[in-house]
Amino acid sequence: xxxxxxxxxxxxxxxxxxxxxxxxxxxxxxxxxxxxxxxxxxxxxxxxxxxxxxxxxxxxxxxxxxxxxxxxxxxxxxxxxxxxxxxxxxxxxxxxxxxxxxxxxxxxxxxxxxxxxxxxxxxxxxxxxxxxxxxxxxxxxxxxxxxxxxxxxxxxxxxxxxxxxxxxxxxxxxxxxxxxxxxxxxxxxxxxxxxxxxxxxxxxx
Amino acid sequence: xxxxxxxxxxxxxxxxxxxxxxxxxxxxxxxxxxxxxxxxxxxxxxxxxxxxxxxxxxxxxxxxxxxxxxxxxxxxxxxxxxxxxxxxxxxxxxxxxxxxxxxxxxxxxxxxxxxxxxxxxxxxxxxxxxxxxxxxxxxxxxxxxxxxxxxxxxxxxxxxxxxxxxxxxxxxxxxxxxxxxxxxxxxxxxxxxxxxxxxxxxxxx
Amino acid sequence: xxxxxxxxxxxxxxxxxxxxxxxxxxxxxxxxxxxxxxxxxxxxxxxxxxxxxxxxxxxxxxxxxxxxxxxxxxxxxxxxxxxxxxxxxxxxxxxxxxxxxxxxxxxxxxxxxxxxxxxxxxxxxxxxxxxxxxxxxxxxxxxxxxxxxxxxxxxxxxxxxxxxxxxxxxxxxxxxxxxxxxxxxxxxxxxxxxxxxxxxxxxxx
Amino acid sequence: xxxxxxxxxxxxxxxxxxxxxxxxxxxxxxxxxxxxxxxxxxxxxxxxxxxxxxxxxxxxxxxxxxxxxxxxxxxxxxxxxxxxxxxxxxxxxxxxxxxxxxxxxxxxxxxxxxxxxxxxxxxxxxxxxxxxxxxxxxxxxxxxxxxxxxxxxxxxxxxxxxxxxxxxxxxxxxxxxxxxxxxxxxxxxxxxxxxxxxxxxxxxx
DNA sequence: GATGAATGAGCGTTCATTCAT
DNA sequence: GATGAATGAACGCTCATTCAT
Numbered sequence: 001x002x003x004x005x006x007x008x009x010x011x012x013x014x015x016x017x018x019x020x021x022x023x024x025x026x027x028x029x030x031x032x033x034x035x036x037x038x039x040x041x042x043x044x045x046x047x048x049x050x051x052x053x054x055x056x057x058x059x060x061x062x063x064x065x066x067x068x069x070x071x072x073x074x075x076x077x078x079x080x081x082x083x084x085x086x087x088x089x090x091x092x093x094x095x096x097x098x099x100x101x102x103x104x105x106x107x108x109x110x111x112x113x114x115x116x117x118x119x120x121x122x123x124x125x126x127x128x129x130x131x132x133x134x135x136x137x138x139x140x141x142x143x144x145x146x147x148x149x150x151x152x153x154x155x156x157x158x159x160x161x162x163x164x165x166x167x168x169x170x171x172x173x174x175x176x177x178x179x180x181x182x183x184x185x186x187x188x189x190x191x192x193x194x195x196x197x198x199x200x201x202x203x204x205x
Numbered sequence: 206x207x208x209x210x211x212x213x214x215x216x217x218x219x220x221x222x223x224x225x226x227x228x229x230x231x232x233x234x235x236x237x238x239x240x241x242x243x244x245x246x247x248x249x250x251x252x253x254x255x256x257x258x259x260x261x262x263x264x265x266x267x268x269x270x271x272x273x274x275x276x277x278x279x280x281x282x283x284x285x286x287x288x289x290x291x292x293x294x295x296x297x298x299x300x301x302x303x304x305x306x307x308x309x310x311x312x313x314x315x316x317x318x319x320x321x322x323x324x325x326x327x328x329x330x331x332x333x334x335x336x337x338x339x340x341x342x343x344x345x346x347x348x349x350x351x352x353x354x355x356x357x358x359x360x361x362x363x364x365x366x367x368x369x370x371x372x373x374x375x376x377x378x379x380x381x382x383x384x385x386x387x388x389x390x391x392x393x394x395x396x397x398x399x400x401x402x403x404x405x406x407x408x409x410x
Numbered sequence: 411x412x413x414x415x416x417x418x419x420x421x422x423x424x425x426x427x428x429x430x431x432x433x434x435x436x437x438x439x440x441x442x443x444x445x446x447x448x449x450x451x452x453x454x455x456x457x458x459x460x461x462x463x464x465x466x467x468x469x470x471x472x473x474x475x476x477x478x479x480x481x482x483x484x485x486x487x488x489x490x491x492x493x494x495x496x497x498x499x500x501x502x503x504x505x506x507x508x509x510x511x512x513x514x515x516x517x518x519x520x521x522x523x524x525x526x527x528x529x530x531x532x533x534x535x536x537x538x539x540x541x542x543x544x545x546x547x548x549x550x551x552x553x554x555x556x557x558x559x560x561x562x563x564x565x566x567x568x569x570x571x572x573x574x575x576x577x578x579x580x581x582x583x584x585x586x587x588x589x590x591x592x593x594x595x596x597x598x599x600x601x602x603x604x605x606x607x608x609x610x611x612x613x614x615x
Numbered sequence: 616x617x618x619x620x621x622x623x624x625x626x627x628x629x630x631x632x633x634x635x636x637x638x639x640x641x642x643x644x645x646x647x648x649x650x651x652x653x654x655x656x657x658x659x660x661x662x663x664x665x666x667x668x669x670x671x672x673x674x675x676x677x678x679x680x681x682x683x684x685x686x687x688x689x690x691x692x693x694x695x696x697x698x699x700x701x702x703x704x705x706x707x708x709x710x711x712x713x714x715x716x717x718x719x720x721x722x723x724x725x726x727x728x729x730x731x732x733x734x735x736x737x738x739x740x741x742x743x744x745x746x747x748x749x750x751x752x753x754x755x756x757x758x759x760x761x762x763x764x765x766x767x768x769x770x771x772x773x774x775x776x777x778x779x780x781x782x783x784x785x786x787x788x789x790x791x792x793x794x795x796x797x798x799x800x801x802x803x804x805x806x807x808x809x810x811x812x813x814x815x816x817x818x819x820x
Numbered sequence: 821g822a823t824g825a826a827t828g829a830g831c832g833t834t835c836a837t838t839c840a841t
Numbered sequence: 842g843a844t845g846a847a848t849g850a851a852c853g854c855t856c857a858t859t860c861a862t
């Protein structure tokens with residue numbers, strides 16, 4: 001149930017709230033990606049969601065609530081799918097490499113959403129922002145756990161930097177798509193990143 | 206002369222235009238970093254710049270012009286200082302490592318500006334955005350050139366990915382400061398990144 | 411049957427209409443006194459009345475109907491109780507003084523309602539307002555009748571002014587309570603008003 | 616300078632602020648009297664004041680500020696003119712009667728304003744309301760002072776009740792005009808009230 | 821060249837009312 | 842008879858921009 005704790009609705013039927021919010025999120029994501037949060041009007045969100053402005057406000061309190069719902073939902077998706085990736089990797093002792101490849105493919109899949117997250121989280125009110133950043137930290141923590149298993153010799157600090165690098169390189173495929181996706185297919189990009197992660201530039205010196 | 210081509214002014218005295226725009230940029234950068242472009246009003250920009258709203262509009266046409274001027278000026282600074290870094294590295298055959306370290310320190314130094322760039326470029330109108338992204342490409346190209354010299358064995362594709370990685374890792378120190386700068390000093394961060402760049406995780410497996 | 415003539419309901423069962431409207435009035439009076447008619451929403455009225463917004467609208471046509479019902483009911487109460495006062499005074503030839511004292515006590519008792527009346531009647535649509543003001547006139551007329559009996563020497567004009575004075579002084583105990591009720595008990599206030607009514611300031615000159 | 620302390624304006628020119636606010640007050644008073652504060656829109660206020668909605672908001676912060684300005688200005692007028700009345704009465708030892716007559720005439724003169732005051736003060740936000748009620752108290756205090764001089768034999772309590780009576784009877788001429796002004800000329804009304812004040816109903820028993 | 825008062829399109833939000841279930 | 846989700850007109854307010862002085 002997306003954001004039900006943080007964003008109260010005046011509609012009583014919980015299932016309906018869930019349904020309408022999904023519609024709202026779907027509508028809002030494209031708008032936010034295309035025009036950004038600030039240039040998107042609430043009327044546009046309502047229209048894209050398939051209901052009237054009045055109805056929109058039965059399910060949220062403020063425009064920022066829509067942004068929160070969108071961000072929350074994206075992280076929920078990303079976290080869930082990352083959990084699958086990590087869970088099939090860690091116990092199997094499956095190699096680091098495969099997990100990282102899965103993560104990059106996931107970021108490709110959720111590209112649109114990740115871009116929104118990247119560009120608009122900062123527009124959230126303080127408290128909501130903290131909540132979302134906490135969720136982001138969970139994701140980085142998952143990567144750290146994965147790395148810690150595969151790289152027993154690495155310090156916590158090193159692990160942390162690597163996790164942040166991988167995290168951002170995954171997102172980079174989306175937010176720098178205008179340059180990266182012009183030059184590489186997804187698999188080429190992943191091959192490059194994995195080789196750099198494993199060996200650095202040592203091979204080319 | 207900042208943005209003089211792209212942003213006409215109704216004032217004839219070029220030196221004055223330059224001076225006023227510098228004041229405007231200085232004022233706007235902090236505002237944009239703190240509240241974002243959209244939540245900053247033109248009156249606030251005028252006030253922070255030390256002149257009236259009427260005067261502000263003698264030196265720009267639209268609010269977006271201010272953003273453009275700010276972004277342009279930041280890239281100008283970054284490019285100029287990167288040029289120094291690269292120029293003292295490439296001809297000397299100075300090692301890759303030192304150049305990269307210099308770049309990271311530069312990103313630390315211009316943190317505030319880089320964050321603005323990162324968060325607000327997307328708010329620029331299409332044409333202006335393209336112009337700015339072009340300048341960004343110049344920067345990445347400088348990194349590529351540097352890397353190409355030091356890593357003669359690497360393919361153009363690999364070079365490009367590495368350049369983008371380094372470019373973003375430098376900015377990451379700023380835009381993920383709430384996590385990175387809590388855990389590392391700048392030099393620790395740089396040490397980690399340089400070691401990962403050179404050797405990857407090979408050492409820890 | 412409150413306002414049944416003026417305010418049609420879509421519900422057939424008259425007893426039920428009566429019951430629901432009583433609930434509605436009880437709920438609305440406090441709301442109107444605390445926040446005023448305009449700042450009270452129909453949803454709040456429905457909630458305070460113990461039924462849903464849909465049900466509320468089965469018993470009224472517009473929000474103003476609620477105000478009318480409230481005002482009508484208050485006058486009904488006031489008139490009824492004033493009738494008792496007057497009826498026990500006039501035939502008995504009971505002294506003016508006692509009747510006036512009873513009236514003041516009544517105004518104290520119905521304070522909350524009188525305040526609402528005082529502040530919100532003007533928000534009624536023209537026709538409803540006229541209807542209510544007519545009822546108010548009945549009350550003043552009762553006072554006039556009472557006064558006429560006790561003051562045979564007074565002209566109609568004088569009687570009318572006195573009636574209006576007494577009428578408003580009674581309400582004043584409620585609508586200027588923040589000053590009067592801080593300085594006087596009800597009985598002190600009544601004593602003062604009665605002595606002034608009977609002798610004016612003649613005694614103190 | 617009306618309400619300059621309580622209601623900030625973004626316009627710097629103080630004289631202009633004063634001028635525009637006078638225009639605004641003049642426009643708003645009729646509107647408020649005719650339709651009430653809540654049914655008057657800010658656009659109507661702007662139009663009645665002779666400027667645009669944007670300009671209106673250069674001189675106030677919220678719609679309630681207009682109401683405050685209106686109430687404040689009315690009390691200012693009333694207080695000032697009452698001061699004249701009292702000042703020419705008290706030192707001269709001029710008789711109570713004449714002062715009261717002057718007060719009634721003043722209330723007739725400022726009828727429109729007094730009605731607004733009477734009906735809309737309650738819509739003011741708490742703090743502003745307290746401020747205005749304080750000013751009202753000053754007025755009542757003036758009446759008390761006047762009465763105390765003329766009625767040395769009366770207790771403080773009695774004086775206070777008389778002052779409140781006279782105060783409200785003066786306003787009553789306005790807010791019950793639909794009945795009183797149909798039956799009496801102003802001077803008739805005053806004659807009745809003065810005689811009642813001085814002698815009560817003693818004469819008619 | 822500088823100023824700041826004026827403008828009004830457009831935004832986020834509310835809430836009385838309706839009507840399908 | 843009762844419910845509550847849906848509607849959209851209308852509100853208060855903001856702010857980029859203009860232009861007379």
